[in-house]
Amino acid sequence: AQSVTQLDSHVSVSEGTPVLLRCNYSSSYSPSLFWYVQHPNKGLQLLLKYTSAATLVKGINGFEAEFKKSETSFHLTKPSAHMSDAAEYFCVVSDPTNAGNMLTFGGGTRLMVKP
Amino acid sequence: EPEVTQTPSHQVTQMGQEVILRCVPISNHLYFYWYRQILGQKVEFLVSFYNNEISEKSEIFDDQFSVERPDGSNFTLKIRSTKLEDSAMYFCASGAGQGARYEQYFGPGTRLTVT
Numbered sequence: 001a002q003s004v005t006q007l008d009s010h011v012s013v014s015e016g017t018p019v020l021l022r023c024n025y026s027s028s029y030s031p032s033l034f035w036y037v038q039h040p041n042k043g044l045q046l047l048l049k050y051t052s053a054a055t056l057v058k059g060i061n062g063f064e065a066e067f068k069k070s071e072t073s074f075h076l077t078k079p080s081a082h083m084s085d086a087a088e089y090f091c092v093v094s095d096p097t098n099a100g101n102m103l104t105f106g107g108g109t110r111l112m113v114k115p
Numbered sequence: 116e117p118e119v120t121q122t123p124s125h126q127v128t129q130m131g132q133e134v135i136l137r138c139v140p141i142s143n144h145l146y147f148y149w150y151r152q153i154l155g156q157k158v159e160f161l162v163s164f165y166n167n168e169i170s171e172k173s174e175i176f177d178d179q180f181s182v183e184r185p186d187g188s189n190f191t192l193k194i195r196s197t198k199l200e201d202s203a204m205y206f207c208a209s210g211a212g213q214g215a216r217y218e219q220y221f222g223p224g225t226r227l228t229v230t
Binding site: 032034036041042043044045046049051090094098100101102103104105106107108 | 118119146148150156157158159160163170171172173206208210213214215216217218219220221222223224
């Protein structure tokens with residue numbers, strides 16, 4: 001079985017300061033890991049994914065995440081927050097052996113960006 | 116840019132009624148999914164569908180639920196006799212292939228309220 005824990009339900013930062021959204025996972029296999037973002041009234045959009053290649057993954061809009069197997073973590077970072085980054089962020093794990101390609105979601109982190 | 120669309124955006128129904136939630140996946144995609152998110156809880160996988168068959172389903176997806184691709188463009192989720200606990204946001208997703216190499220593209224969701 002696989003699971004994802006997002007350690008913070010809400011994170012508030014000031015515009016221009018760094019963003020850190022924390023994620024820990026549990027998986028019996030070498031997992032694939034994703035970060036999705038959801039803006040209000042929009043679908044879930046893929047930010048980045050890790051699929052057993054480079055452990056530091058770069059995504060869209062300046063976000064990146066580092067896969068750390070020893071810590072079972074996949075934290076999302078951005079050097080400088082922008083007002084448009086305010087949204088809900090989901091850390092997601094997929095078992096690559098799973099025939100149905102099921103995604104398992106974390107509980108989400110709401111990022112607020114103050115001017 | 117191609118998008119997954121879902122209709123309606125909001126659906127209110129009475130307990131015991133049947134509802135059909137509709138999705139139009141991205142046109143060249145072959146893999147289709149439904150997820151749901153009960154208010155305050157995690158996004159949960161319901162079912163995956165490929166080649167006119169269910170590939171995988173979760174424990175939530177019991178006999179009250181069914182999926183169909185009736186006409187080659189729509190992908191529907193039917194709940195035969197709704198219960199109060201079916202109230203949730205339902206997300207449709209589609210993908211071009213199986214496995215983590217292929218992103219799942221999500222629609223904006225349908226909010227179902229059962230009264």
